[in-house]
Amino acid sequence: MALIVHKYGGTSMGSTERIRNVAKRVAKWARAGHQMVVVPSAMSGETNRLLALAKELAPARPDDAYSRELDALAATGEQASSALLAIALQAEGMPAVSYAGWQVTIKTNNAYTKARIESIDDERVRADLDAGKVVIITGFQGVDDGGNVTTLGRGGSDTSAVAIAAALKAHECLIYTDVDGVYTTDPRVVPEARRLHTVSFEEMLEMASLGSKVLQIRSVEFAGKYRVPLRVLSSFTDWDIDINEEASSGTLISFEEDEHMEKAIISGIAFSRDEAKISVLGVPDTPGIAYQILGTVADANIEVDVIIQNISRDGKTDFSFTVNRNDYAKAVDLLKARVLPALGAQEVTGDARICKVSIVGIGMRSHVGIASKMFRVLSEEGINIQMISTSEIKTSVVIDEKYMELAVRALHKAFDLDQPAD
Ligand code: ADP
Ligand code: ASP
Numbered sequence: 001m002a003l004i005v006h007k008y009g010g011t012s013m014g015s016t017e018r019i020r021n022v023a024k025r026v027a028k029w030a031r032a033g034h035q036m037v038v039v040p041s042a043m044s045g046e047t048n049r050l051l052a053l054a055k056e057l058a059p060a061r062p063d064d065a066y067s068r069e070l071d072a073l074a075a076t077g078e079q080a081s082s083a084l085l086a087i088a089l090q091a092e093g094m095p096a097v098s099y100a101g102w103q104v105t106i107k108t109n110n111a112y113t114k115a116r117i118e119s120i121d122d123e124r125v126r127a128d129l130d131a132g133k134v135v136i137i138t139g140f141q142g143v144d145d146g147g148n149v150t151t152l153g154r155g156g157s158d159t160s161a162v163a164i165a166a167a168l169k170a171h172e173c174l175i176y177t178d179v180d181g182v183y184t185t186d187p188r189v190v191p192e193a194r195r196l197h198t199v200s201f202e203e204m205l206e207m208a209s210l211g212s213k214v215l216q217i218r219s220v221e222f223a224g225k226y227r228v229p230l231r232v233l234s235s236f237t238d239w240d241i242d243i244n245e246e247a248s249s250g251t252l253i254s255f256e257e258d259e260h261m262e263k264a265i266i267s268g269i270a271f272s273r274d275e276a277k278i279s280v281l282g283v284p285d286t287p288g289i290a291y292q293i294l295g296t297v298a299d300a301n302i303e304v305d306v307i308i309q310n311i312s313r314d315g316k317t318d319f320s321f322t323v324n325r326n327d328y329a330k331a332v333d334l335l336k337a338r339v340l341p342a343l344g345a346q347e348v349t350g351d352a353r354i355c356k357v358s359i360v361g362i363g364m365r366s367h368v369g370i371a372s373k374m375f376r377v378l379s380e381e382g383i384n385i386q387m388i389s390t391s392e393i394k395t396s397v398v399i400d401e402k403y404m405e406l407a408v409r410a411l412h413k414a415f416d417l418d419q420p421a422d
């Protein structure tokens with residue numbers, strides 16, 4: 001008998017029929033003798049629907065008063081789906097109880113809309129499990145020290161599930177979703193994408209941070225920190241498939257680079273439209289420039305990603321970087337108001353129609369020429385590279401967003417990702 005955590009995404013919880021299927025699947029696992037904790041997302045579209053209602057009443061504002069209510073509102077989506085799942089399980093003859101984050105308690109900091117989990121009290125959950133109940137805990141949310149409901153950022157139910165699995169020292173955390181595992185790239189963009197049987201934790205971390213939304217980045221970080229065995233698999237198989245077959249399906253996020261690991265140099269391609277590029281032109285090339293520009297942006301809680309500073313000419317240089325697209329307007333306004341006059345720079349320009357495409361693979365460590373192959377493939381497609389950033393196991397380029405799908409498809413083919421690895 002093992003303690004297992006299941007997480008079901010929005011599409012998997014998308015209708016009463018799908019919820020009934022989830023209930024049957026969970027009941028099957030419980031009847032096989034496992035202690036079951038289930039973390040559901042809101043029914044698909046519900047979080048967007050709720051947030052759109054708020055914006056109808058008042059345009060988005062960054063202040064805490066507004067963000068607090070957004071969290072109180074969005075958290076109801078998961079409360080509804082959790083209660084519905086408990087009702088469906090009870091109808092299957094399986095004792096079940098649902099809890100919101102604040103009832104568990106899942107404590108977070110007070111950063112509304114992007115809160116971080118600080119602690120999870122497992123007492124109540126363990127008592128219910130010992131009494132033979134399936135315990136359902138809302139994904140995506142917690143409560144801060146002041147008793148305010150918080151949410152963990154879009155896609156945050158993954159993080160709830162992994163954090164709960166870590167707190168309960170679960171045997172495994174299974175992330176059920178609408179695809180049957182982690183693919184070489186998003187199978188909705190490249191139909192030839194191939195499912196990976198295993199992916200290393202480090203590669204998964206890069207893919208998630210570079211835009212593969214199949215797992216929220218924080219969930220992968222938690223899994224790494226607490227060594228939570230993690231698997232991504234489909235909720236769309238027949239609920240009564242053999243449990244052992246189900247338990248070994250999908251993609252395992254592996255902590256060991258062993259001989260079972262696929263041997264490809266590149267494991268996957270990630271992409272993101274979430275960024276925007278900002279350039280400060282004609283800044284004097286003197287010490288402290290980067291700090292003045294990026295420090296001002298950081299002080300406004302805006303994260304910076306790819307950074308480029310050009311060689312100076314006549315004592316002046318250009319400085320470019322990317323920020324999240326949601327922060328773009330705010331960052332440009334800030335730089336125009338504060339940095340431009342203070343530095344005597346010429347101009348602040350920007351482009352929100354860019355995207356970042358990245359190739360990821362631990363094999364890059366031991367192979368040279370991978371980045372240059374990427375640049376060759378893009379040049380053959382006539383795609384101009386605006387920025388480049390590299391690490392040991394990834395190379396990212398910033399390009400015009402209209403070429404995103406073309407770039408991803410061309411790279412997927414050029415690196416043979418549609419061919420099974422030997
Ligand atoms: P859920 O609602 O279950 O959390 P998400 O929509 O958040 O599901 O994540 C699953 C989606 O992630 C898939 O439908 C797929 O389009 C997308 N995705 C992006 N990159 C990948 C990848 N490398 N492998 C699999 N799915 C991916
Ligand atoms: N319901 C939330 C969202 O749509 C959390 C999640 O699905 O993981 O972002």
Ligand code: MG
Nearest residue numbers: 009155213214
């Ligand atoms: Mg998700």
